[in-house]
Amino acid sequence: MTRKERHGKNIVMGVITAAHGVRGEVKLKSFTARPRDIFGYGPLLMDDGPESLEILSVRPAKGEFIVRLKGVEDRNAAEALKGVKLKLPRQALPEPDEEEYYYSDLAGLRVFSTSGEQIGRIAAVRNFGAGDLLEIRPDKGASFFIPFTEKDVPRVDIPAGRVIVNPPEPEEEDNGDV
Numbered sequence: 001m002t003r004k005e006r007h008g009k010n011i012v013m014g015v016i017t018a019a020h021g022v023r024g025e026v027k028l029k030s031f032t033a034r035p036r037d038i039f040g041y042g043p044l045l046m047d048d049g050p051e052s053l054e055i056l057s058v059r060p061a062k063g064e065f066i067v068r069l070k071g072v073e074d075r076n077a078a079e080a081l082k083g084v085k086l087k088l089p090r091q092a093l094p095e096p097d098e099e100e101y102y103y104s105d106l107a108g109l110r111v112f113s114t115s116g117e118q119i120g121r122i123a124a125v126r127n128f129g130a131g132d133l134l135e136i137r138p139d140k141g142a143s144f145f146i147p148f149t150e151k152d153v154p155r156v157d158i159p160a161g162r163v164i165v166n167p168p169e170p171e172e173e174d175n176g177d178v
Contacts, residue, residue, distance in 0.1 A: 010045060010087035011104050014038050019078035020066050026078045028065045028086070035065070041093065044086040053086065101156060110162045111136050114154070119167060134165070144168070 014030040030038040038044070043052035054070035072078055096102060103125040111119045111134075120138035125148065127133065132148035146152050146165050155164035 009090045009104055011090050011093065011102055012085045013041070013044060013088050014086045016081045016084045016086070017064060018082055019075050020061075022075045023068075024072040024074050024078045025066050025068050026072070026081055027061065028067045029063070030065065036060075038086070041088050044088060046081075046084050047087065101158070105158055106134070106156070106163070108161075109156075109158070112162055112164050113167050114164055119165065122163065134163070136165075 013032060014028055017027045017029050019025070020027050028038075030036070032038045039055060039058060043054065045052050055067055056070055057068040059066050069081075072081065090102070090104070093102070106122050106125055109122045111122060113119055118139075120136050123135040123137040123143055125132055126135055126145065133145040134148050134153065135143050135145055137143045146168065151166065153163055153165050157163065
């Protein structure tokens with residue numbers, strides 16, 4: 001994937017998680033480093049469509065925001081938005097600092113071991129609560145995870161479309177000995 005293609009993508013900034021109340025408000029979960037920043041980048045696109053959301057009001061809630069949207073007047077309209085991903089064009093976002101990456105820029109990069117062997121590609125970046133993990137999809141076999149740390153991923157070269165990883169040690173088979 002070229003730099004131009006990568007910058008043409010839309011990046012998920014948040015998601016509408018549920019309706020709130022009966023007057024058309026929705027709960028919005030932000031994926032930005034500072035959650036309130038989601039409202040400072042400009043109009044948010046609904047999924048990948050041309051339709052954008054106009055935000056009329058925002059108030060914080062437990063881990064999310066309660067948002068009133070233009071044109072959403074009742075609970076039924078708010079419920080219809082549940083699960084809608086809120087995106088921005090990649091070019092609307094600032095370039096990340098050195099050693100920082102947008103997850104969408106990592107997806108699809110080729111993965112090589114420190115010895116130079118091609119392992120597969122990054123399928124996604126996940127976080128199940130204990131830190132970021134790269135989901136590696138090998139050419140054959142099941143996907144696996146590598147912690148996204150400097151020790152386990154010593155080099156990320158986005159312009160070259162590749163990352164270098166210290167692959168996990170193969171698991172030893174249990175032969176039943178105690």
